[in-house]
Amino acid sequence: MSESANGAGGFPSLALIPKADAKQSMKDFKSDQEVRWCPGCGDYAILAAVQGFLPELGLRKENVVWISGIGCSSRFPYYLNTYGMHSIHGRAPAIATGLATSREDLSVWVVTGDGDALSIGGNHLIHALRRNVNLKILLFNNRIYGLTKGQYSPTSETGKITKSTPMGSLDHPFNPLSVAIGAEASFVARSIDSDRKHLTSVLRAAAAHEGTALVEIYQNCNIFNDGAFEQLKDPAQRDDVTIRLEHGQPIRFGAEGQYGVIRGAHGALDVAEVAKVGEDAVLVHDAHADNPELAFALTRLGDLTSNTHTPIGVFRDIARPVYDRLMSAQMAEAATKQGPGDLASLIRGNDTWSID
């Protein structure tokens, strides 16, 4: 049996989850529900990538659970033949936390949107990240409220004209990855709906991570925010704006790798032609650095609106104690120290008297 079929080896985060007896295929993870996103929606590509990737984990599919909030993206669990819950707006990380911290034998995944995760559910997201519960959170960022028909979201660019902002939105947007790193996330990554190979590699890294993983997936909403990530998809420009991060590798990009990321003024990052600054000036990516400084600086690189200089890949992936493991350790310690619970003696307490 191959390593991917028994799912052991590369996935310490999944060590406690029962493995499938036989090799699985994409078909095993497709549910019988008709998929109801708008034709052309980026969510289809993400679904296909996930369905294609899950067999690789080699987990019993009854031990995989998908939990979502509300939004177009949050319909996701209906289309996977695993256990699933389509919950309420913004609360999926909280619900998933209860499940993951009480069932270490489950692989728990969260699907959320930019509104779901960062507006109404912002509080749950940051706290899930800081706790480091064994959850994998896929944030489908289309920079718009899709399901409610196109209002601006916390990741929409300032000045966005939508139905609720006919004169342009006034809000300054969030950068989800900066938020995540600020919230002490132990794993932060970004990918793009249309790049299945890259997305799969990021999902693989997230699955292998022990603790909470946040994967931001740029997702095109062709109805209400079409082309939001066009520069990253257009063959003519994408190589010049997309920075593919790889741990331990110099951060270079461009069709010929002619550009590199360097340390600029005041510690901020900058982009330069390697030929001009020399190879030694190009920073080497270190996703495992405990200090979040480089990962954070990478999230600030470029401009979100024009998508110039957009790093994708794993920004940060560090080892930090996992909440559910710590909780289980306390449970075990209490059981050892206090012995198995005895209800009669608990309710008696130390101070009783008798009446005949």
Next chain:
Amino acid sequence: MTKQVKQLDRVVIRFAGDSGDGMQLTGDRFTSETATFGNDLSTLPNFPAEIRAPAGTLPGVSSFQLHFADHDILTPGDAPTVLVAMNPAALKANIRDLPRGAEIIVNTDEFSKRAMAKVGYPTSPLEDGSLDAYNVHAIPLTTLTVGALAEFEISKKDAERAKNMFALGLLSWLYHRPTEATVDFLRRKFAKLPVIAEANVAAFKAGWNFGETTDDFAVSYEVAPAKLPSGTYRNITGNLALSYGLVAAGQLADLPVYLGSYPITPASDILHELAKHKNFGVRTFQAEDEIAGIGAALGASFGGALGVTTTSGPGVALKSETIGLAVSLELPLLIVDVQRGGPSTGLPTKTEQSDLLQAMFGRNGEAPVPIVAPQTPSDCFAAAVEAARIALKYRTPVFLLSDGYLANGSEPWRLPETSELPDLRVAFATEPNQENADGTKEFWPYKRDPETLARPWAVPGTPGLEHRIGGIEKADGIGSISYDPANHDLMVRTRQAKVDGIAKDIDPLWVDDATGDAKVLVIGWGSTYGPIAAAVRRVRAAGGKVAQAHLRHLNPFPANTAEVLRSYDKVIVPEMNLGQLALLLRGRFLVDAMSYNQVRGLPFKSEELAHVIREVIESV
């Protein structure tokens, strides 16, 4: 000198002082001594929301009232017969509750001009004759304590702090309380500071000896043990009993308990308590807010745990949307609401029953949730077990409505035999439950038990039963998304029918109608049980005829509720809100229920209720 000893049948003591004076501890200790002695008792702690309100002020007064007797009692007592006032503020804040002739023990050391002026005493009440109607014992408690501790190498401040133990010693002498347990307690509490421990023990003993020797107290009192039903007893507060009930529910159901909670007065102690019992398989999760607390509990329920969330009214408001989700998902979930004064932050440390309608209706859509309410502190145990039984059997969120008075009040509890407790085990689904025409089998998450209408509980990890649930309306049986009008109508009615059907599975409403010919019924719910029952006793003692009924289940009501209500000419509904149960009874049963309401943050006084009952009896 041998002093006279008098027998009393009951006593109500109130300890009052600054929030920093240790009055709750003093009251707790006196309660423990009294419980060990075998009196029946009932307590009422009353403290400010601030941790240390400004010293010496009226808002900073903290008090602890204890009623103990040689017979069974139902309330912490309407009015104290003894007041211990550690400062002028404590005297001023409590004096109006004292009947004439009551004993007052004051700490004269605190009656400086400044301290008296601070609470608006222009002249000393100890000297100006304003306390002539009372039996005042003016004692320099602080000076006596410091004097008694002269030998100890402790700061003056630490010596002064022990004055509450001096007072406790004096009161323990006055009422012949056993003292060993308090001595042990002090040594345990200050185990790390042995000098302080011994100083407190010395202050406690000095207080006792002072009583023995001073001329100020010519008489001491005995209150004989109460003749309660035989059994083993302990003293217990509502929050502790409720916590044990939750632990018990997990044991009886053979399921792990998962508590997701966010701290809020007066519910936090349940979180604190459950956090100690991990060896029972109880997991506690302090979430980032109430929404996450219930979310985590619901997530755990999805995974096959008994999910519980504990909170008070403001927290319930935040949890409403998730409760609605739980109604739709049809998963077991306990929502414990320890009610406090509202609206908004209201009176965080005071009691009220004003969340009944929030529990009943506080959600969007038709979202029925069963409601269970405990009636005394110790009853919180059984009520928690009952709430869990309903949640598990019917796969539904259930409200358990306690309140601040039950939470912090205490009483003796006759311990149940664990073998008498109900079996709460339910079976998870393990097999497909639907056979198609072509012989293939499927799992239908919303195919119901025809008897209970509960849906199967299939937990992740069960092969072959993979399914998706959510808050969008589901097709009857198969459980996939459905926007079909007729299906929605059916599902709304089915969820309601499931909850209504619980009426068949709960005890009928029991009526205490001693003579069988009363024309007036008093009906209540929750913590008003004690005051109502005490009032009914008073009325009956004077020959009045009145029936009493108390609702444990508020949704659904017991099947015979209509019949009970219609058997009486007048129905009185006393509540610590503006008539929430009365509204439900009137709406549901078309009875002319008469509300009697108070929202003073304190339990009813039974004499007031007795008065109301007498007036109604006279009017029929």
